[in-house]
Amino acid sequence: MGLDAGTSPHPDVAIPQTGAKTGEAGFVITTLEEAVNWGRSNSVWPLLFGLACCAIEQISVGMARFDLARFGSEVFRASPRQADLLIVSGRVSNKMSPVIRRVYDQMSDPKWVIAMGDCASCGGPFNNYAIVQGVDKIIPVDVYVPGCPPRPEALIYSIMMLQRKIRAEGTLGTRE
Amino acid sequence: MTNVIEKIQAKYPSVIKEHIEFRDETSITVSADEFHDLASFLRDDETLRYDLLVDVFGTDRLKLGHESRLAANYELYSVPHNRFLRVIVEANDPEINSSSNGMQSTEKSALPSIPSVTDIWSTADWLERETYDLMGINFVGHKNMRRIMMPDNWVGHPLRKDYPLGGEPVYFNHDRENPRFAHLGKPLIVGPSYETELPEEMDTEGNMVVNLGPHHPATHGVLRIALELDGEKIVRAMPEMGYLHSGFEKTGENKRYEKFIPYCDRMDYASPMCNNLAYVMAVEKMLEVEIPEHVQYVRVILSELQRISSHMIWLGTHSMDVSGTTHALPMYCFQQRELVLDIFEMICGARMTTSYFSVGGLRWPLPGAFIDAVTSFLDVFSGELKDFEDMLTKHPIWIRRLKGIGLLPAEVAIDFGITGPMLRAAGVPLDLRKVRPYSSYDQFDFDVPTATEADCYARYLVRLEELRQSMRIIEQGIEKIKTVPGPHRTADRKVSLPPRAEISTSMEALIHHFKLVTEGYRPPQGQVYFANENPKGWLGFGLISDGTAVPHRLRVRGPSFVNLQATDYMAKGGFISDLITIIGSVDIVLGEVDR
Numbered sequence: 001m002g003l004d005a006g007t008s009p010h011p012d013v014a015i016p017q018t019g020a021k022t023g024e025a026g027f028v029i030t031t032l033e034e035a036v037n038w039g040r041s042n043s044v045w046p047l048l049f050g051l052a053c054c055a056i057e058q059i060s061v062g063m064a065r066f067d068l069a070r071f072g073s074e075v076f077r078a079s080p081r082q083a084d085l086l087i088v089s090g091r092v093s094n095k096m097s098p099v100i101r102r103v104y105d106q107m108s109d110p111k112w113v114i115a116m117g118d119c120a121s122c123g124g125p126f127n128n129y130a131i132v133q134g135v136d137k138i139i140p141v142d143v144y145v146p147g148c149p150p151r152p153e154a155l156i157y158s159i160m161m162l163q164r165k166i167r168a169e170g171t172l173g174t175r176e
Numbered sequence: 177m178t179n180v181i182e183k184i185q186a187k188y189p190s191v192i193k194e195h196i197e198f199r200d201e202t203s204i205t206v207s208a209d210e211f212h213d214l215a216s217f218l219r220d221d222e223t224l225r226y227d228l229l230v231d232v233f234g235t236d237r238l239k240l241g242h243e244s245r246l247a248a249n250y251e252l253y254s255v256p257h258n259r260f261l262r263v264i265v266e267a268n269d270p271e272i273n274s275s276s277n278g279m280q281s282t283e284k285s286a287l288p289s290i291p292s293v294t295d296i297w298s299t300a301d302w303l304e305r306e307t308y309d310l311m312g313i314n315f316v317g318h319k320n321m322r323r324i325m326m327p328d329n330w331v332g333h334p335l336r337k338d339y340p341l342g343g344e345p346v347y348f349n350h351d352r353e354n355p356r357f358a359h360l361g362k363p364l365i366v367g368p369s370y371e372t373e374l375p376e377e378m379d380t381e382g383n384m385v386v387n388l389g390p391h392h393p394a395t396h397g398v399l400r401i402a403l404e405l406d407g408e409k410i411v412r413a414m415p416e417m418g419y420l421h422s423g424f425e426k427t428g429e430n431k432r433y434e435k436f437i438p439y440c441d442r443m444d445y446a447s448p449m450c451n452n453l454a455y456v457m458a459v460e461k462m463l464e465v466e467i468p469e470h471v472q473y474v475r476v477i478l479s480e481l482q483r484i485s486s487h488m489i490w491l492g493t494h495s496m497d498v499s500g501t502t503h504a505l506p507m508y509c510f511q512q513r514e515l516v517l518d519i520f521e522m523i524c525g526a527r528m529t530t531s532y533f534s535v536g537g538l539r540w541p542l543p544g545a546f547i548d549a550v551t552s553f554l555d556v557f558s559g560e561l562k563d564f565e566d567m568l569t570k571h572p573i574w575i576r577r578l579k580g581i582g583l584l585p586a587e588v589a590i591d592f593g594i595t596g597p598m599l600r601a602a603g604v605p606l607d608l609r610k611v612r613p614y615s616s617y618d619q620f621d622f623d624v625p626t627a628t629e630a631d632c633y634a635r636y637l638v639r640l641e642e643l644r645q646s647m648r649i650i651e652q653g654i655e656k657i658k659t660v661p662g663p664h665r666t667a668d669r670k671v672s673l674p675p676r677a678e679i680s681t682s683m684e685a686l687i688h689h690f691k692l693v694t695e696g697y698r699p700p701q702g703q704v705y706f707a708n709e710n711p712k713g714w715l716g717f718g719l720i721s722d723g724t725a726v727p728h729r730l731r732v733r734g735p736s737f738v739n740l741q742a743t744d745y746m747a748k749g750g751f752i753s754d755l756i757t758i759i760g761s762v763d764i765v766l767g768e769v770d771r
Contacts, residue, residue, distance in 0.1 A: 094326075123344070131343075
């Protein structure tokens with residue numbers, strides 16, 4: 001039974017006569033896409049995969065001070081089959097590039113990629129024979145994070161941007 | 177050093193082609209044919225006893241006016257006599273001199289050659305492979321002469337002087353309509369990824385071969401270990417690296433001396449301050465700069481803070497590897513690391529890639545709040561360190577996972593060129609801060625912790641005690657900088673920029689400023705090697721100057737790279753789970769292994 005408005009401890013707050021607080025079944029109207037995207041965007045599980053300096057900041061993000069769990073992304077998965085997000089954290093060498101491509105291919109759809117740091121975005125300071133100038137030559141990238149290495153806050157912000165992007169996506173069909 | 181030279185000459189009268197003393201370092205040049213005999217004499221003779229092979233690196237002396245173009249430098253150290261010696265071995269190169277091109281694919285037999293010394297020092301194994309891969313010198317007698325850094329199908333030897341730096345032009349806009357960016361999002365390498373060949377002695381028929389890595393949560397990066405397994409017992413563990421090879425040495429050879437400092441941060445990214453220290457001290461050694469006392473003390477304090485933060489990463493990740501998925505201890509350890517990073521951020525604005533030390537001093541003076549910040553950090557950390565010990569030292573699971581695992585006795589460790597806490601855990605009190613003090617370490621009172629068990633548990637105990645000694649050093653350093661508050665860089669205007677106020681009043685200062693900014697400094701022709709005691713072992717920088725502002729050769733000896741070489745020895749006969757413990761206790765950083 002709903003509380004009567006007159007007996008509420010906070011007279012300013014209008015309490016509905018029936019519904020929400022009573023335990024009776026209520027309902028919310030939305031589209032299927034929005035419901036699915038809401039779920040996906042709040043449980044983006046990154047792959048436990050680090051390359052270079054940025055990987056240390058990536059670990060810091062998961063630790064106590066920065067606490068990525070607040071954004072639903074703290075569950076770092078060791079297997080690409082269970083991961084939704086590949087954070088390319090560091091420089092990609094010629095020898096590593098086929099490996100990264102294979103790891104990306106092993107992830108199941110839907111999947112997203114963050115290029116963390118200058119090296120993953122564009123080669124950074126390593127414009128030489130050994131380093132691939134940006135991971136976007138191997139795999140498609142959703143969000144680029146500048147910085148060398150980016151601060152943990154920057155990585156958190158990139159994950160928030162990715163969440164915004166996910167919420168705007170269509171769910172039917174696969175991505176190219 | 178004269179008695180060493182005399183001793184060699186008494187035994188081999190004509191072996192030394194050239195003998196150079198430069199900056200208190202002795203180098204001798206010998207020919208490849210006579211090197212192998214000389215090497216075993218250098219190691220075995222009681223009065224010489226060069227038992228630790230610190231480094232091997234090739235040099236391309238194109239246009240330097242030497243008769244033989246390629247040479248290999250062997251940096252030797254004698255543990256009992258505390259002496260360094262450099263042997264420059266000129267490779268036998270019949271046809272290479274001017275016509276050969278480093279970008280071509282050449283048969284091994286047509287490459288310049290030097291006899292391998294893997295039978296004398298086990299360290300030489302990977303170091304010679306690296307020299308072969310990057311410089312193209314064939315080491316005759318080496319059992320496994322394969323590429324180590326570059327992919328197997330790579331053509332050419334990148335560190336040769338006629339091999340270009342590579343890279344791509346840099347565009348400053350990123351217009352998606354532009355056809356130049358049409359490749360974005362498309363696979364660069366089509367078809368199946370190549371398979372790296374396994375060592376010949378690996379039995380792939382009788383036993384099972386499993387790849388651990390390059391993507392594996394417990395390898396601390398992109399290390400790959402090919403395991404030959406009999407059941408769950410490891411028969412052979414062959415680390416395969418190069419997945420993070422970034423061409424540091426080649427990059428350094430294309431930049432002015434001071435511009436390489438930011439790159440040092442990105443090698444061992446767990447301890448950038450210590451890397452900076454080793455590099456700037458190598459350049460300062462070459463330039464013979466006097467460093468003010470204040471700077472030396474600050475460098476010591478910051479290096480020790482960095483040692484604490486580096487050991488915190490080690491303890492956190494090691495305990496996470498060993499105990500499975502427990503996140504609790506890494507959380508505590510990384511919290512302490514954050515406190516250190518707060519101090520770094522306060523002094524230079526960056527958390528990890530600090531670049532705070534410059535040649536001739538510090539980049540900026542310390543902020544006023546530095547002393548208070550360090551003191552309050554020490555207060556917090558001493559309590560936390562006790563908590564870590566209480567949690568782990570007597571923990572039954574921790575003991576069972578670490579005790580007796582990864583045995584590496586002292587003589588084997590020296591043979592493998594192991595340095596740092598791993599060697600001290602085998603009972604050898606070899607610490608460069610103590611035996612060859614640099615940057616005023618001789619004015620500090622601290623102990624070198626050792627253990628005798630030589631297993632993973634001993635390494636854990638040694639590192640914990642090192643943390644306590646680092647705190648002692650920092651406390652003393654704080655007292656010292658209170659009495660010596662400046663200056664923060666040398667007054668030598670040939671090396672360090674003049675203060676801003678001076679530029680507007682003094683013509684000379686303006687000229688110095690202009691010269692330094694546009695040209696940089698030009699060290700005299702010569703060669704130095706400087707190693708310091710990093711948290712992981714000896715970090716060595718070798719510099720060869722041809723008299724210009726750009727180093728002719730820049731060599732980095734990563735302690736992780738050399739220390740990792742003993743993996744096979746330690747893991748043999750154990751279980752896969754023990755291998756995880758061993759990797760954790762070696763404390764590697766892949767940025768430094770691959771460079």
